[in-house]
Amino acid sequence: xxxxxxxxxxxxxxxxxxxxxxxxxxxxxxxxxxxxxxxxxxxxxxxxxxxxxxxxxxxxxxxxxxxxxxxxxxxxxxxxxxxxxxxxxxxxxxxxxxxxxxxxxxxxxxxxxxxxxxxxxxxxxxxxxxxxxxxxxxxxxxxxxxxxxxxxxxxxxxxxxxxxxxxxxxxxxxxxxxxxxxxxxxxxxxxxxxxxxxxxxxxxxxxxxxxxxxxxxxxxxxxxxxxxxxxxxxxxxxxxxxxxxxxxxxxxxxxxxxxxxxxxxxxxxxxxxxxxxxxxxxxxxxxxxxxxxxxxxxxxxxxxxxxxxxxxxxxxxxxxxxxxxxxxxxxxxxxxxxxxxxxxxxxxxxxxxxxxxxxxxxxxxxxxxxxxxxxxxxxxxxxxxxxxxxxxxxxxxxxxxxxxxxxxxxxxxxxxxxxxxxxxxxxxxxxxxxxxxxxxxxxxxxxxxxxxxxxxxxxxxxxxxxxxxxxxxxxxxxxxxxxxxxxxxxxxxxxxxxxxxxxxxxxxxxxx
Numbered sequence: 001x002x003x004x005x006x007x008x009x010x011x012x013x014x015x016x017x018x019x020x021x022x023x024x025x026x027x028x029x030x031x032x033x034x035x036x037x038x039x040x041x042x043x044x045x046x047x048x049x050x051x052x053x054x055x056x057x058x059x060x061x062x063x064x065x066x067x068x069x070x071x072x073x074x075x076x077x078x079x080x081x082x083x084x085x086x087x088x089x090x091x092x093x094x095x096x097x098x099x100x101x102x103x104x105x106x107x108x109x110x111x112x113x114x115x116x117x118x119x120x121x122x123x124x125x126x127x128x129x130x131x132x133x134x135x136x137x138x139x140x141x142x143x144x145x146x147x148x149x150x151x152x153x154x155x156x157x158x159x160x161x162x163x164x165x166x167x168x169x170x171x172x173x174x175x176x177x178x179x180x181x182x183x184x185x186x187x188x189x190x191x192x193x194x195x196x197x198x199x200x201x202x203x204x205x206x207x208x209x210x211x212x213x214x215x216x217x218x219x220x221x222x223x224x225x226x227x228x229x230x231x232x233x234x235x236x237x238x239x240x241x242x243x244x245x246x247x248x249x250x251x252x253x254x255x256x257x258x259x260x261x262x263x264x265x266x267x268x269x270x271x272x273x274x275x276x277x278x279x280x281x282x283x284x285x286x287x288x289x290x291x292x293x294x295x296x297x298x299x300x301x302x303x304x305x306x307x308x309x310x311x312x313x314x315x316x317x318x319x320x321x322x323x324x325x326x327x328x329x330x331x332x333x334x335x336x337x338x339x340x341x342x343x344x345x346x347x348x349x350x351x352x353x354x355x356x357x358x359x360x361x362x363x364x365x366x367x368x369x370x371x372x373x374x375x376x377x378x379x380x381x382x383x384x385x386x387x388x389x390x391x392x393x394x395x396x397x398x399x400x401x402x403x404x405x406x407x408x409x410x411x412x413x414x415x416x417x418x419x420x421x422x423x424x425x426x427x428x429x430x431x432x433x434x435x436x437x438x439x440x441x442x443x444x445x446x447x448x449x450x451x452x453x454x455x456x457x458x459x460x461x462x463x464x465x466x467x468x469x470x471x472x473x474x475x476x477x478x479x480x481x482x483x484x485x486x487x488x489x490x491x492x493x494x495x496x497x498x499x500x501x502x503x504x505x506x507x508x509x510x511x512x
Contacts, residue, residue: 002227003236003273004263005194005280007143007166008243010048011073011109012040012080013345015368019378024385030339035368037083040076044084047247052090054246054257059099062264067099067274070243071143074107074127075345077134088134095135101276104128104139104162110344111308113144113153114295115322119329123344124160141165141277145346147196147240147298148305151187151291158188164281166240169195170296170303180234182284186291192281193290196240196298200226205241209254217255220262228270236280240298300355308349313376317383318349324387327394336393339386351375 017032058066072091080087094100106112106123107130113120124142132138141164142157149167157165169179179195203223207213215222227237242249250256267274275283299307309315321343328340351367352375369375 001235001271001273002230003275003280003283004227004267005236005238005275005277006068007103007238007240007277008068008070008245009143009241010070010076010243012036012043012076013109013347014075014079014342015039016348016378016382019381019385021381024381025388028335028385028389030382030385031342032368036079040079041083043244043248044080044087046251047244048084048087049090050252050257051243051246052087052094054260055100056090056094056097058261058264059094059097061261062268064097064099065268065274066264067101067276067279069101069103069141069276071103071105072131073105073109074130075109075342077130092135095137099276101141101278102131102135102137102139103166103277104131104142106145108341108344109145109346111145111148111305111318111346111349112322112344113148113156114305114309115318116325117156119322119325120156121160122329141194141281143167146307148295149292149297150295151185151293153295154185154188154191154292158185158191162191164192164194164277166194166196166238166277167292168240168296168298168303169198169238171198172303173290173292173296177288178231178234180230180237181287182236182280183288183290184286186289189289192286194236194238194277194280195290196238198298200237201239201241204239204256204259205245205249208250208256208259218259220259221266223259224263224266224270224272227267227272235284236275306355307353308346311352311354311372313352313354313372314349317352317376317379320380320383320387324390327390331390331393333393336386336389343383343386348375348379352379 015032015035016030017035019027019030055066055068070091077088095102104124105127106120107127108123110119110123112123128139140162142160142162143166144153144157147167149165154165165185174195179197181195183193183195185191185193200223203215203218207215208218210216230237246256246260264274295305296303297305297307309318328336331337347366351369352372354372367375369378
């Protein structure tokens with residue numbers, strides 16, 4: 001039995017406007033809103049929306065046997081929410097089928113995994129929170145920006161709680177091995193790895209409508225036959241590509257949507273299934289551990305990180321950006337934190353690539369700049385202004401350790417102030433209760449009522465009976481004759497008492 005694992009990437013950066021040297025210090029808004037709106041709206045209507053409709057139809061027509069995975073960057077989600085909210089609704093409808101998995105990645109589609117582990121962890125957490133809020137789904141499998149991966153990244157990913165990750169099946173890493181197996185990481189053996197089948201993925205993503213290609217035209221039955229004819233022990237074929245493949249890179253006129261719709265039917269005939277990454281990890285056991293000492297990716301022929309860090313321009317920009325990472329994390333200014341996310345997007349450094357040949361044509365196709373040098377100059381102007389804003393809050397002449405100590409003191413004082421405010425509020429409430437005569441807090445009254453014993457019937461009956469008034473004592477009237485006789489009887493006693501006293505005094509005198 002074989003299975004296909006489809007995965008699509010959705011990402012769009014916030015593109016920068018033409019930012020001149022003289023704008024530094026005067027203009028703190030860096031983005032080309034018109035271009036961002038125009039590009040994502042065009043791609044959504046040409047690709048994202050019809051592709052979502054196609055996938056939903058494929059799921060319904062095949063009894064939910066067709067399954068697929070996505071990763072959507074935080075910056076793409078923000079733009080889609082703002083400019084194409086109907087796509088968010090379409091994605092929610094897809095996820096509700098139970099046949100779609102959303103993978104984790106960095107919020108800003110950034111290079112933090114190569115530069116700053118702390119920022120990397122924060123980016124992943126921010127992204128997963130956004131996905132859970134929007135789609136009610138907590139990602140279980142991780143994909144890094146542009147499938148960047150190495151042993152160090154694997155350890156960080158596993159420490160975040162992920163059980164699996166996807167990356168590229170780079171030839172210089174696999175050697176004679178096939179990408180059509182499940183592997184595990186050498187640095188984190190419990191982390192399972194799914195590797196992209198470059199050839200079959202690129203047959204759809206790049207060569208599908210190429211009339212000069214020897215296998216043109218590519219039909220669904222031909223493609224499924226290629227997979228079915230793979231060695232029997234190769235059980236999983238991972239097809240990873242950009243979502244724009246459907247409708248943008250391969251236009252509707254090429255027949256790409258009809259090709260996709262026909263795949264499940266021919267796959268069923270050859271007993272080939274469709275799995276999500278999580279299902280693949282559960283169903284298969286790793287055949288070997290994979291050690292990747294130097295970072296790989298799915299970009300360019302080299303399948304490394306040279307697409308973003310291959311020349312001095314890119315390295316200068318990236319190093320300059322992450323040199324202020326610690327200070328930015330100290331900020332509470334929402335605008336600075338937002339700009340920090342947008343400026344980390346890997347696309348800004350991709351535009352600075354000076355590569356030629358086929359790689360160079362790909363870079364220039366996506367770049368809005370006339371040259372990589374223009375991209376570098378524009379980005380560095382923006383970054384200079386951004387760094388100035390950060391420096392205004394945290395001066396450069398103060399060391400990071402000293403800043404951390406000051407911030408710790410400030411945070412402790414804020415906590416103490418909040419505690420005092422809480423105590424003051426409690427005291428005010430108590431004073432209010434005293435003035436109104438209510439000395440018992442409401443919170444204490446409720447439990448008292450609940451804990452009161454339930455009276456039995458006899459007690460209730462007794463309470464219901466009217467209280468009897470106590471009988472009045474009758475005092476007999478005194479006879480006036482008897483009263484006079486009593487007084488006469490008491491008079492001699494008084495006389496006897498006075499005589500006794502006189503006798504005692506006489507006796508004392510005689511003694512003397």
